[in-house]
Amino acid sequence: MPVHLIATLLHNPISFRLAPLGYNEATCLHTDQLTMAQIDAVVVGSGPNGLAAAITLARAGRKVVLYEAKSTVGGGLRSAELTAPGFIHDVCSAIHPLTLVSPFFKTVPLTDYGVEWVYPPSEVAHPLDDGSAVMTERTVEATAAGLGRDAAAYRRLMGLFTANAEALFDELLGPLNIPPRHLSALATFGPFALLPAMQMAQWVFREERARAQFAGMAAHSVLSLNRVGTSAFGLMLAISAHTAGWAFPRGGAQKIADALAAYFISLGGEIVCDFDVKSFDQLPPARLKLLDITPRRFADMVQGQLPALYSYLLNHYRYGAGVFKIDYALSAPIPWKAPEVARAATVHLGGTLDEIGDSERALGIGAHAQRPYVLLAQHSLFDDTRAPDGKHTAWVYCHVPGGSTVDMTARIEAQIERFAPGFRDVVIARHTRNTVELEAYNANYVGGDINSGVQDIFQQFTRPVPRLNPYSTPLKGVYLCSSATPPGGGVHGMSGYHAAMSALRELL
Numbered sequence: 001m002p003v004h005l006i007a008t009l010l011h012n013p014i015s016f017r018l019a020p021l022g023y024n025e026a027t028c029l030h031t032d033q034l035t036m037a038q039i040d041a042v043v044v045g046s047g048p049n050g051l052a053a054a055i056t057l058a059r060a061g062r063k064v065v066l067y068e069a070k071s072t073v074g075g076g077l078r079s080a081e082l083t084a085p086g087f088i089h090d091v092c093s094a095i096h097p098l099t100l101v102s103p104f105f106k107t108v109p110l111t112d113y114g115v116e117w118v119y120p121p122s123e124v125a126h127p128l129d130d131g132s133a134v135m136t137e138r139t140v141e142a143t144a145a146g147l148g149r150d151a152a153a154y155r156r157l158m159g160l161f162t163a164n165a166e167a168l169f170d171e172l173l174g175p176l177n178i179p180p181r182h183l184s185a186l187a188t189f190g191p192f193a194l195l196p197a198m199q200m201a202q203w204v205f206r207e208e209r210a211r212a213q214f215a216g217m218a219a220h221s222v223l224s225l226n227r228v229g230t231s232a233f234g235l236m237l238a239i240s241a242h243t244a245g246w247a248f249p250r251g252g253a254q255k256i257a258d259a260l261a262a263y264f265i266s267l268g269g270e271i272v273c274d275f276d277v278k279s280f281d282q283l284p285p286a287r288l289k290l291l292d293i294t295p296r297r298f299a300d301m302v303q304g305q306l307p308a309l310y311s312y313l314l315n316h317y318r319y320g321a322g323v324f325k326i327d328y329a330l331s332a333p334i335p336w337k338a339p340e341v342a343r344a345a346t347v348h349l350g351g352t353l354d355e356i357g358d359s360e361r362a363l364g365i366g367a368h369a370q371r372p373y374v375l376l377a378q379h380s381l382f383d384d385t386r387a388p389d390g391k392h393t394a395w396v397y398c399h400v401p402g403g404s405t406v407d408m409t410a411r412i413e414a415q416i417e418r419f420a421p422g423f424r425d426v427v428i429a430r431h432t433r434n435t436v437e438l439e440a441y442n443a444n445y446v447g448g449d450i451n452s453g454v455q456d457i458f459q460q461f462t463r464p465v466p467r468l469n470p471y472s473t474p475l476k477g478v479y480l481c482s483s484a485t486p487p488g489g490g491v492h493g494m495s496g497y498h499a500a501m502s503a504l505r506e507l508l
Contacts, residue, residue, distance in 0.1 A: 028068070028273035039063050039284050041503065044277045045292025045482065047075020047444065051260040052104050052493030053290045053481045056500035058267035062507075065284065066269060069276035072254075073261045075292070075442060076450070077491060079252025082431040083329040086388040089431070090253040092442070092450060093491045094377045094395045095346050097237060099256065100244035101169045102492035113259035116250040118345075120382050123241040125344035126216045127419040129351060133338035134213040136241050143242070150210035157204060158242060161189060161235060165243040172236065173494045175470055175486045176461035193232035194457070197225040198357050200234075208352055214238075215356040216348030219373050222321050222399055222451060224361045229457040246346050248377075251385045256491070277301075288503045292482045292496065294444055294452065295464040298473070307474055313465040317484065320455070321363040322435030322448020324408040325397040329428040333392050334378060336420045345382055349374040349415045363399055368406050372398035374415045391428070402447030404435050444482055451489030452482055461486050471499035479503050 040062035043054040051073065054066045072078065076092035083089065099105050100117075111117075124136040137143045140158045144151040161168065167182035168189055180186045192200065197218035201211040218225055218234030240246070249255040261271060277283060279301060291298055295314040299306065306314070333342065341347055350356040350373035359369040377395040380386040386393050398412055409432060416423045433441065435448025444452050453463055463470060464484045471479045481499035483489045 028071070028073070028271050039065055039286045040507075041065075041288035041290065042067065042283050042286045043290045043292065043481070044283075045069075045075065045444075046073035046257070046261070046271065047292050047482070048077055048257070048260070048491045048493045049481050049483060049496035049499075050075065050290070050292030051257065051264060052496030053292070053500040054269055054496075055108065055260065055264050055267065056104075056497050057288070057290075057504065058264055058269045060504050062288075062504075064264075064269045065286075066264065066271045067275045067277050067283070068271065068273045071274050072257075073271060073273070074254055074257035075444065077253045077257035079254035082327045083393075083429040087329040087391065087393055087429075088252050088386045089327040089393060090377075090379075090395055092445075093253050094379070095246050095248050096253075096256070096491050097240035097244060097246045098173070098490040098492040100247060101165070101240050102173060102494060103170055104493040104497040108260065108263060110256065110259045110263075113262045115255050115259045117247045118250050118379075118382050119245050119247045120343065120345040122340070122344040123246040124216070124346045124348060125338075125341040126213050126348045127336065127338050127341050128209070128212065129418070131337045133336075133341050134209045135340055135344065136213060136217075136238065138242065138245055140242050147205075147210045147213075148207050150205045150207050153204055153206075154210060157192070158238060161239050162242050164188065165239050168236070168239065172232075173487045173492055174498050189235070193235055194229055195231045196228055197221075197230040197234055198353065199226075200231040201353050211353040212351065212356070213348075215353040216350060216373075219348070219350070219356050219360050219399075220375075221455060222360075222363070222449075223454070223456060224364045225357045226361065227456060229460070248345060248379060248383070250383050253491075287507065288477050288479070290479045290481045290496070290499055290503060292444075293480070294446055294482065295480070295484050296446070297443065298480060302475065302478075305475060310465060310474055317464050318454045318459055319402055319446045319449045320451060320453065321399045322402045322404060322438065322445070323397040323450055324400045324404065324406070324412070324435065324448075325395075325433045325438065326409060326412060327431045328394040328396065329387070329430075330380075330392040330394060330426045331428050332390075332426045333381060334394060334416070334420045335422045335426070338419070341419070342378075342381060345377055345379055347376040347378065349376060349419060351418075360399065363401060366401045368400055368404065368408065368411075369398075370411060371415060372400075372408065372411055374398045374412055376416070392426075400435060400448070402435060402449055404448070407432070407434070444484075452484045453488065455488045460488060463488065469502055471495075471502045477503070477506065
């Protein structure tokens with residue numbers, strides 16, 4: 001980088017928009033390069049669910065073509081130089097606990113295709129105003145050791161659930177099973193999971209440290225913590241920390257997408273990029289069509305072909321709060337007051353249970369919290385490929401009302417400064433995206449909703465419409481496989497996997 005540009009960056013932080021990473025030339029074809037004979041299925045959209053659907057179909061011996069509107073595959077699994085040359089940022093997903101526990105991903109040889117997992121010493125840090133931090137460690141015992149009078153309660157609670165972790169993830173990362181496949185595990189988990197997170201934290205734990213830690217986990221639900229079922233999110237994420245870890249791929253989230261694409265191609269699949277599918281008329285003949293798209297986009301794509309009630313329900317699918325995201329290029333590591341925070345790649349900023357509860361409750365009335373709950377990832381402490389020598393990155397977002405265009409930069413940075421005084425002094429450059437810009441980048445993020453729809457108890461297993469098979473549609477051979485189907489948001493691939501399995505049963 002020229003010296004004059006470095007000086008400019010150091011004294012005047014600005015935003016850059018540089019090229020995305022990925023290997024388009026190795027994965028993507030033009031339509032005239034396709035092997036058109038005997039295409040069994042087409043998949044539209046190459047997010048983790050679209051890729052999972054395509055892989056599942058290809059592993060069953062089907063000829064599959066995957067279409068992607070952008071020049072690289074990935075959806076929410078993309079990385080790019082967003083701030084300045086040499087600083088690699090994850091555009092959406094950054095830490096991958098659900099990837100590591102996903103039944104689908106356990107069958108995919110990601111490491112054979114270039115994914116190297118980075119496991120920080122601690123899973124999650126939650127700094128507090130007294131200069132300390134609550135650390136979620138890999139083991140239940142090590143985590144409990146930092147929880148004072150709540151240590152025994154934490155050991156009992158998490159010990160109970162980690163013993164049944166595999167059964168719980170198998171049961172909950174998919175459609176509603178009637179009857180459940182793992183009834184005893186679910187019967188134990190259910191009474192706790194259904195509680196509002198605020199109430200559970202107050203009933204189970206006596207001190208603020210454990211309550212705050214649980215609030216930080218549960219707030220990933222992007223729901224008011226007074227809502228029924230929000231405890232499930234906190235419990236599942238804590239279980240994943242103790243059984244698999246909160247890891248991330250060296251070099252960026254794009255590495256996971258590239259590995260999935262390479263594996264799919266090794267199975268005989270083909271990928272077409274820079275091809276925005278707006279109508280089925282654009283696609284080659286195929287018995288199956290799987291769509292990693294929003295319900296409303298599907299309704300628009302097939303106008304007049306759906307029953308009136310089904311079309312109405314698609315168009316009234318409920319989206320939730322959005323996110324305001326900032327990526328930072330830094331001249332030094334974040335100067336945390338609590339030095340132990342530097343042991344974790346993931347940091348929850350928000351203070352106490354009540355503060356985080358207030359922040360998330362504001363979303364329900366369309367308000368912007370003055371002290372928002374902030375999620376932060378500091379990859380470069382553990383992955384030196386993310387920034388030039390001696391420099392660092394930070395990946396940060398907070399929750400805001402859907403469709404918000406309010407600039408939350410000052411409020412987010414005030415929260416970081418609260419726990420890391422001097423943070424602004426190490427900022428070289430920043431890149432921001434509000435909810436409207438996020439949706440423009442990825443059409444599945446309607447209103448900036450990265451979970452592709454509200455994940456409350458009324459829509460978790462009925463997304464996108466109440467239907468015995470939530471992936472099927474009234475159109476023969478057409479299936480939805482996006483995060484708008486169970487189990488919802490997150491990099492787990494299970495929506496795509498279950499949709500593909502449903503489609504394969506139609507071929508039998």
